[in-house]
Amino acid sequence: xxxxxxxxxxxxxxxxxxxxxxxxxxxxxxxxxxxxxxRRRLQLVLAxxxxxxAILQFQSAMFTRAFAQMVAGSAAGNPALLARPIGWxxxxxxxxxxxxxxxxxxxxxxxxxxxxxRPATRIALGASVAWALAVWWLGxxxxxxxxxxxxxxxxxxxxxVLCALLAVLLWPSRRARPAAFAAGRAVxxxxxxxxxxxxxASLAYFALQPVVRAPRAISATVSGMAAGQPxxxxxLGNCGAALLAGHGLLVSALLAAAFAVVAAGPYLPPxxxxxxxxxxVGLAAIIWLGQGLxxxxxxSGTDPDSAPLLALxxxxxxxxxxxATAGDGMAQ
Amino acid sequence: xxxxxxxxxxxxxxxxxxxxxCVVRLGMAWRxxxxxxxxxxGVHTVMGVAxxxxxxxxxxxxxxGVWAAVFGMSAGWFGWQAVRARRGVQAGPWRCSHxxxxxxxxxxxxxxLLAMHRSLIAGAAAAMESGRAMPAAGDHLSVLALALAxxxxxxxxxxxxxxxxxxxxxxxxxxxxxxxxLGSLAxxxxxxxxxxxxxxxxxxLILMV
Numbered sequence: 001x002x003x004x005x006x007x008x009x010x011x012x013x014x015x016x017x018x019x020x021x022x023x024x025x026x027x028x029x030x031x032x033x034x035x036x037x038x039r040r041r042l043q044l045v046l047a048x049x050x051x052x053x054a055i056l057q058f059q060s061a062m063f064t065r066a067f068a069q070m071v072a073g074s075a076a077g078n079p080a081l082l083a084r085p086i087g088w089x090x091x092x093x094x095x096x097x098x099x100x101x102x103x104x105x106x107x108x109x110x111x112x113x114x115x116x117x118r119p120a121t122r123i124a125l126g127a128s129v130a131w132a133l134a135v136w137w138l139g140x141x142x143x144x145x146x147x148x149x150x151x152x153x154x155x156x157x158x159x160x161v162l163c164a165l166l167a168v169l170l171w172p173s174r175r176a177r178p179a180a181f182a183a184g185r186a187v188x189x190x191x192x193x194x195x196x197x198x199x200x201a202s203l204a205y206f207a208l209q210p211v212v213r214a215p216r217a218i219s220a221t222v223s224g225m226a227a228g229q230p231x232x233x234x235x236l237g238n239c240g241a242a243l244l245a246g247h248g249l250l251v252s253a254l255l256a257a258a259f260a261v262v263a264a265g266p267y268l269p270p271x272x273x274x275x276x277x278x279x280x281v282g283l284a285a286i287i288w289l290g291q292g293l294x295x296x297x298x299x300s301g302t303d304p305d306s307a308p309l310l311a312l313x314x315x316x317x318x319x320x321x322x323x324a325t326a327g328d329g330m331a332q
Numbered sequence: 333x334x335x336x337x338x339x340x341x342x343x344x345x346x347x348x349x350x351x352x353x354c355v356v357r358l359g360m361a362w363r364x365x366x367x368x369x370x371x372x373x374g375v376h377t378v379m380g381v382a383x384x385x386x387x388x389x390x391x392x393x394x395x396x397g398v399w400a401a402v403f404g405m406s407a408g409w410f411g412w413q414a415v416r417a418r419r420g421v422q423a424g425p426w427r428c429s430h431x432x433x434x435x436x437x438x439x440x441x442x443x444x445l446l447a448m449h450r451s452l453i454a455g456a457a458a459a460m461e462s463g464r465a466m467p468a469a470g471d472h473l474s475v476l477a478l479a480l481a482x483x484x485x486x487x488x489x490x491x492x493x494x495x496x497x498x499x500x501x502x503x504x505x506x507x508x509x510x511x512x513x514l515g516s517l518a519x520x521x522x523x524x525x526x527x528x529x530x531x532x533x534x535x536x537l538i539l540m541v
Contacts, residue, residue: 036493044489051485055534063336098336109531112485116492230474297474297541 051112068094077147200263225292351380
């Protein structure tokens, strides 16, 4: 953690580095603790999501064979070469379900606390990328993107890969680059914009797949999410499903058009970009309702699904008043 | 649908350890004349004992009604402190300077006591200690449990972010009493206790969703 000046109460410099006095550098509080800048705040939200994942993983249902069956189910439709390890991991989890689930929850707890605790942020973010990619393969079956049946409402491209993407974009690099938004500081503006374009263009593509645009496909997905939900959310889901029934193609086309507009957001002038990113957050909120809040009110949801992560990504691309450099409030 | 009893047992032991540590803190602060948040340490002592009792039936000490009265009073106390803080009144060296999280914690305890009480009436006794998911106080209120759990997680993250630095700096960033004069008693240990309590509370609330 060696970029921002962090002076101890006794007066000894804790760390110093380049770019400490950037335009969005956080103001050191009395005693040397440096307040959180935009990127650090986003890291903390990511930490909170990992912690919530950990707590959800501690739920009773996860200590049963249902968890192993859920993992095994994610292999369906994937190429055999990639599906086989999913089956192996599901078997292994099934044989030691209590120990395996406790380890999984413990890892996620450590990741959340590690990202929040400044001295461990880098190592925890790095570990979270590795863990998230493993979960994306062995737990989510690549979010179903290789099955031809994954739609944005189903959570494609998978919450885990979005966590990994966020960890990369929010990486507290020692040599932060000037960027118009927080997500561009670690990888650079051009690469960050390309990743954004790839993500939202792929969402548009997923929305237009034949299985997803079938007349009753989205309606069935939304009504399927209503199972086990509290009455009000189930009623909302069923009402939405009834409205969407038979209009699969129209809804898919509208979703794809919205995703395409959002994909262009970071390439536009800040005023336009802000409007589109605000729209992306709103779109993510609607998708989250369609996802039944990721099933976290059912007692068997393992995470809040992809929509909150899409909203967090949108905030990571929010244009800053001046080019963001270093000094995001983390002693780095 | 059963969580291993060792898990609830571990959380219960952790809560008893937090309660014990808070008692020790109060004693040490009095003995060494070091600043600590009397109200926070006091409420965390009773909260730790109450939560341990909720997690394991064998550790229950007082009836739910008594605990509800205690946490109702603590919610009132910290609520009053929050109002004072909002009016710009400086908290003394023996009072909590960030009372809002403790208002929410106290309300969460009241919620959990209510939910357990209803659960017991419904014949789902000992649901928590057997790790079974308990129905919340009502269908709509499961959202409240989730909101309280998310708040707990947010508070844990907020504390974790402020743990850095030497004790004096940590005390200031954590808003602990006596931080500026380096007189605060083990501020990071206190924050770690709050983190442990926040994680445990989040776990218990999610079980009630």
